[in-house]
Amino acid sequence: MAKFRFHIRYFLLLLTAAATASSFKVPRLSIYDPRHHLAGGQTSTLTAAAEGFEPHFYNQTLDHFNYLPESYLTFRQRYFANSKHWGGPGAPIFVYLGAEAAFPHNFSGGKSFLIEIAPSFNALLMYIEHRYYGESIPFRSSEEAFSNSSMLGYMNSQQAIADYAEIISHTKEQFNAGDSPVIVVGESYGGMLAAWFRLKYPHLAIGALASSAPILYFDDITPQDAYFNVVTKDFRDASETCYLTIKKSWAEIDEMASKPYGLSMLSQKFKTCVPLKNSTSLTDELEDLYASAAQYNAPPSYPVTQICTAIDGFGPNNDTLGRIFAGVVAYYGEKPCYINEPTQPSETDGGWDWQTCSEMVMPIGFGNDTMFGSDKPFNLTKFSDDCRARYGVAPRPHWITTYYGGHVHSRSSFPSIYL
Incomplete structure (x- = not known):
C-alpha cells in the first residue's frame, strides 16, 4: 500500500x-x-x-x-x-x-x-x-x-x-x-x-x-485581454517581423475596404468563397485563425511557426496583405477558397454556443497593446442581447463564481460554543 x-x-x-x-x-x-x-x-x-x-x-x-x-x-x-x-x-x-x-x-x-x-x-x-x-x-x-x-x-x-x-x-x-x-x-x-x-x-x-483549464476567466477575475495577450506573445516570440506585419494589417484592410471597389479587391486578394459585404467578416475570421493557431500550437505542425514563416518569406515587404494571405494558406493548406467558406455548424459549435450563452460567460476582449488592432472590449450588453435573440434566455455571468467560487474573500470565523 x-x-x-x-x-x-x-x-x-x-x-x-x-x-x-x-x-x-x-x-x-x-x-x-x-x-x-x-x-x-x-x-x-x-x-x-x-x-x-x-x-x-x-x-x-x-x-x-x-x-x-x-x-x-x-x-x-x-x-x-x-x-x-x-x-x-x-x-x-x-x-x-x-x-x-x-x-x-x-x-x-x-x-x-x-x-x-x-x-x-x-x-x-x-x-x-x-x-x-x-x-x-x-x-x-x-x-x-x-x-x-x-x-x-x-x-x-x-x-x-x-x-x-x-x-x-x-x-x-x-x-x-x-x-x-x-x-x-x-x-x-x-x-x-x-x-x-x-x-x-x-x-x-x-x-x-x-x-489548460481557464477556471478563473469569469466575472472579471482575469483581465479581459489576457487570452489575446498570450496569442500575441506566441506570435511575437515566433517572429517580431511577423507580429509587426499582423499588427499593421488591420488598418490596411480597413483602408482598402473604404475605397471604391475595395471589398471586391479584398475578396480577390484573400480568395474568399463569397464576395465580402464588409471588412468585419474578414477581420473576424483572421482573428479566429490567429487565436486557433496559438491555442493548438503543438507538434508536429506548430501552426504559429508555419504562419509566421509564410508571412516573413512572402515577396515584397510592402505587400502587407499579400503576406497575410500567405499565412492563411500556410494554416489551411491549398484550397479553392478560404474566407467565408460555407460550413455546416457542428454539434460542438451548437452545444458550445448554448453553453456560453447560459453559464459559461467568459469576458474575452483585447486592447491596443495586442497585435489585433484597435481596442475591442467584451460587451456584456450586446452579448446578452445576441443570446436572447438566439435562445430567448439571458446569460448568467456571475453564476459560475457563485456556484464554484473563484473570487478571493477574507476568511470568516466563528467562536466555538459548547453547551
Missing part, C-alpha cells in the same frame, strides 16, 4: 507539471484543432478500439437537481472502460471527462498520455462522454435536444459533473472497486470540469488534472 501511495503521489506530481506547462488559452474550448486540413501533417493518434476501450451505456437521470416528474426521465449516456492493464480492486481508476465533443475514435494529447502511463499504475481507464454530445443525447434525437431552450436547459456543467459522479460510482460497483482511488482528467473545458468535479465530489476523486 505504501508503494501505491508513492506511485499516486508521483502521478499527481506529473499532473501538476503538465497543468503548469499548459498555456492559459480559451475561446472555443474544444481540445480538437478546428481545421479540417493540417498543412504540416497530422498528429499521431492511437485507435480507441485497438487500445481496448469497450463502449457502455448508462441510463442517466435527465435532471439531478429537481424532483419534478420530468426530472426522472432518463437517456443513454455513453462511456468507455479499458481494463487492459487494471490491477484489480484497490488499483487506481483514471477517468477522462468528456467535454464539448463526441468520444474520439482515435486518441492524442491527454488521452494518449493516460494510455501510456496506465501500465505503470495498473490503472483502469475510463472516458465519459458529455451529455448532449456524441451518442449521449437526451430526448429522442439531436434535432429535438437542440430544438429550443426548454430542451437545452438541461445542458450545463452542474448536470455534467453529476452525470460523471453517477457513472463513476456505478463503474466502481461493477468492478468491485470501492477502495480504488479515482483521479479525474480533462483538458480545456474538460479540465474545468475536472477541477470542479474534485471541488464538488471530493469523496469520489482524490485528485484532478485540469490542463
Whole structure:
C-alpha cells in the first residue's frame, strides 16, 4: 500500500507539471484543432478500439437537481472502460471527462498520455462522454435536444459533473472497486470540469488534472485581454517581423475596404468563397485563425511557426496583405477558397454556443497593446442581447463564481460554543 501511495503521489506530481506547462488559452474550448486540413501533417493518434476501450451505456437521470416528474426521465449516456492493464480492486481508476465533443475514435494529447502511463499504475481507464454530445443525447434525437431552450436547459456543467459522479460510482460497483482511488482528467473545458468535479465530489476523486483549464476567466477575475495577450506573445516570440506585419494589417484592410471597389479587391486578394459585404467578416475570421493557431500550437505542425514563416518569406515587404494571405494558406493548406467558406455548424459549435450563452460567460476582449488592432472590449450588453435573440434566455455571468467560487474573500470565523 505504501508503494501505491508513492506511485499516486508521483502521478499527481506529473499532473501538476503538465497543468503548469499548459498555456492559459480559451475561446472555443474544444481540445480538437478546428481545421479540417493540417498543412504540416497530422498528429499521431492511437485507435480507441485497438487500445481496448469497450463502449457502455448508462441510463442517466435527465435532471439531478429537481424532483419534478420530468426530472426522472432518463437517456443513454455513453462511456468507455479499458481494463487492459487494471490491477484489480484497490488499483487506481483514471477517468477522462468528456467535454464539448463526441468520444474520439482515435486518441492524442491527454488521452494518449493516460494510455501510456496506465501500465505503470495498473490503472483502469475510463472516458465519459458529455451529455448532449456524441451518442449521449437526451430526448429522442439531436434535432429535438437542440430544438429550443426548454430542451437545452438541461445542458450545463452542474448536470455534467453529476452525470460523471453517477457513472463513476456505478463503474466502481461493477468492478468491485470501492477502495480504488479515482483521479479525474480533462483538458480545456474538460479540465474545468475536472477541477470542479474534485471541488464538488471530493469523496469520489482524490485528485484532478485540469490542463489548460481557464477556471478563473469569469466575472472579471482575469483581465479581459489576457487570452489575446498570450496569442500575441506566441506570435511575437515566433517572429517580431511577423507580429509587426499582423499588427499593421488591420488598418490596411480597413483602408482598402473604404475605397471604391475595395471589398471586391479584398475578396480577390484573400480568395474568399463569397464576395465580402464588409471588412468585419474578414477581420473576424483572421482573428479566429490567429487565436486557433496559438491555442493548438503543438507538434508536429506548430501552426504559429508555419504562419509566421509564410508571412516573413512572402515577396515584397510592402505587400502587407499579400503576406497575410500567405499565412492563411500556410494554416489551411491549398484550397479553392478560404474566407467565408460555407460550413455546416457542428454539434460542438451548437452545444458550445448554448453553453456560453447560459453559464459559461467568459469576458474575452483585447486592447491596443495586442497585435489585433484597435481596442475591442467584451460587451456584456450586446452579448446578452445576441443570446436572447438566439435562445430567448439571458446569460448568467456571475453564476459560475457563485456556484464554484473563484473570487478571493477574507476568511470568516466563528467562536466555538459548547453547551
